[in-house]
Amino acid sequence: MKVYLSKAIHIEGRNWKITCDSTNSNYYPLSFISHAHSDHIPKKLPKTNIITSHVTKLLLNNFVSNYEDAEFYENFTQENVSFNQVSSGHIIGSTALIADSNDGKLIYTGDVSIRDKGFLQPFEPTKCDTLIVESTFGSPEYEFPHYNDVIEQTKDEIRTYLDNNIPVVLMGYPLGKAQMLYHAFGNLSETIILHGANFKINSFLESNGVKGYIKAISYQEAKEKNILAEKANWILFAPLKSGRDKFYSYLKEKYGVKLFAFSGWGISKNYRYRMGVDHGIPISDHADFSELIEICEKCDPKQIFTVYGHTTRFAAELRRRGFTAYPLSKQTILDSYFG
Numbered sequence: 406m407k408v409y410l411s412k413a414i415h416i417e418g419r420n421w422k423i424t425c426d427s428t429n430s431n432y433y434p435l436s437f438i439s440h441a442h443s444d445h446i447p448k449k450l451p452k453t454n455i456i457t458s459h460v461t462k463l464l465l466n467n468f469v470s471n472y473e474d475a476e477f478y479e480n481f482t483q484e485n486v487s488f489n490q491v492s493s494g495h496i497i498g499s500t501a502l503i504a505d506s507n508d509g510k511l512i513y514t515g516d517v518s519i520r521d522k523g524f525l526q527p528f529e530p531t532k533c534d535t536l537i538v539e540s541t542f543g544s545p546e547y548e549f550p551h552y553n554d555v556i557e558q559t560k561d562e563i564r565t566y567l568d569n570n571i572p573v574v575l576m577g578y579p580l581g582k583a584q585m586l587y588h589a590f591g592n593l594s595e596t597i598i599l600h601g602a603n604f605k606i607n608s609f610l611e612s613n614g615v616k617g618y619i620k621a622i623s624y625q626e627a628k629e630k631n632i633l634a635e636k637a638n639w640i641l642f643a644p645l646k647s648g649r650d651k652f653y654s655y656l657k658e659k660y661g662v663k664l665f666a667f668s669g670w671g672i673s674k675n676y677r678y679r680m681g682v683d684h685g686i687p688i689s690d691h692a693d694f695s696e697l698i699e700i701c702e703k704c705d706p707k708q709i710f711t712v713y714g715h716t717t718r719f720a721a722e723l724r725r726r727g728f729t730a731y732p733l734s735k736q737t738i739l740d741s742y743f744g
């Protein structure tokens with residue numbers, strides 16, 4: 406088997422090949438898309454066979470051009486190889502790819518989380534021969550606190566503000582983080598408002614019956630009906646941006662809102678100053694360092710390739726722990742043969 410990076414992650418076995426999460430539109434005849442974040446999909450879908458989940462397919466259908474040309478599969482079998490998907494626990498619809506062939510079993514995690522957040526099936530690592538694992542937080546300083554502790558503490562902070570008639574803005578990416586935030590904090594106020602970007606995705610999920618949406622009104626509607634001024638204890642869910650952004654500065658001045666930014670980078674003490682927000686909350690859609698190590702230990706592969714983020718650092722940490730591990734980065738094209 407051969408694994409290399411050249412504009413996309415390429416995996417080649419005997420008589421089969423596949424690309425993973427290419428942002429480039431030039432594909433092999435077969436491609437895998439792990440989830441619908443923009444850094445994992447091309448702007449235009451080519452005429453090719455695409456393995457992805459039903460939910461990711463729906464999202465691509467709505468948000469990516471040229472959708473009609475592709476052929477979609479949830480599982481795919483051809484001579485010498487079968488491809489299957491399992492939840493990667495990252496965002497709604499996200500999956501990891503499992504390729505079983507006479508070259509052994511390979512797992513490509515895509516972006517991954519093994520933490521139980523109550524509404525997404527976490528990734529469950531299983532024994533394999535080759536593991537291609539993300540390494541966004543693949544350095545020992547990235548250790549997130551316990552998820553439920555952070556949620557409970559943040560709930561208390563939000564409640565205190567709302568009880569004192571101070572509205573709050575909860576910021577996270579509209580696809581992924583936002584659904585997690587709705588699940589955790591959506592019942593803390595009777596007035597739930599969504600920023601336009603959140604509202605668009607939320608309406609799409611609701612109309613397609615995809616789990617993860619919330620009953621809410623748009624910011625536009627709240628403004629038109631004067632709800633923002635009349636009610637003080639509202640929650641606005643909005644995209645993650647600097648608190649110095651024009652829109653957030655306006656909300657602070659006009660309504661005295663408190664800003665919460667949700668990101669794995671929130672574990673850094675100066676994150677909230679850097680972002681100009683009142684609270685930086687360390688909640689991530691990705692595995693932290695210990696969880697990445699746990700994934701590798703449970704998969705117990707003969708070889709590991711690290712992709713995205715701290716690839717070199719994480720591969721070095723894995724080698725220190727006795728694994729055969731290489732970073733798969735744009736600078737390094739590595740061929741690997743085994744079996």
Ligand SMILES: [Zn+2]
Pocket residue numbers: 440442495516
């Ligand atoms: Zn992602």
